[in-house]
Amino acid sequence: MKNIDTSLLSTTECWGVQINGLRHCQNCKWTGISACEGKNIVKTGRNARGYRIGEEGLIATDRLLPKNRAQEAKA
Numbered sequence: 001m002k003n004i005d006t007s008l009l010s011t012t013e014c015w016g017v018q019i020n021g022l023r024h025c026q027n028c029k030w031t032g033i034s035a036c037e038g039k040n041i042v043k044t045g046r047n048a049r050g051y052r053i054g055e056e057g058l059i060a061t062d063r064l065l066p067k068n069r070a071q072e073a074k075a
Contacts, residue, residue: 008060010048014038018047021057 002019009018017024017038022045030036041053052062 002057004058005060008049008051008058012037013041013047017041018051018053018058021055022053023055 004019009015014024014030014037016028018041022042025031025038025042028036028038030038041047045054046052046064047058050064052059052064
């Protein structure tokens with residue numbers, strides 16, 4: 001069984017695709033309609049928190065900080 005740190009997941013986007021990966025969309029009834037909450041993840045490959053979402057799910061070791069947070073970290 002897969003263990004997921006749910007604090008890394010975006011609460012405003014599809015948890016199915018964040019946990020199970022991009023392959024989750026292959027059998028999802030919401031894919032391609034306005035109710036889909038994973039459109040941005042599929043488009044960018046990352047969730048709103050900056051974590052990469054691969055075929056198997058969230059990759060906790062690969063995160064991009066949003067630009068405003070990255071600038072704060074440099075200061």
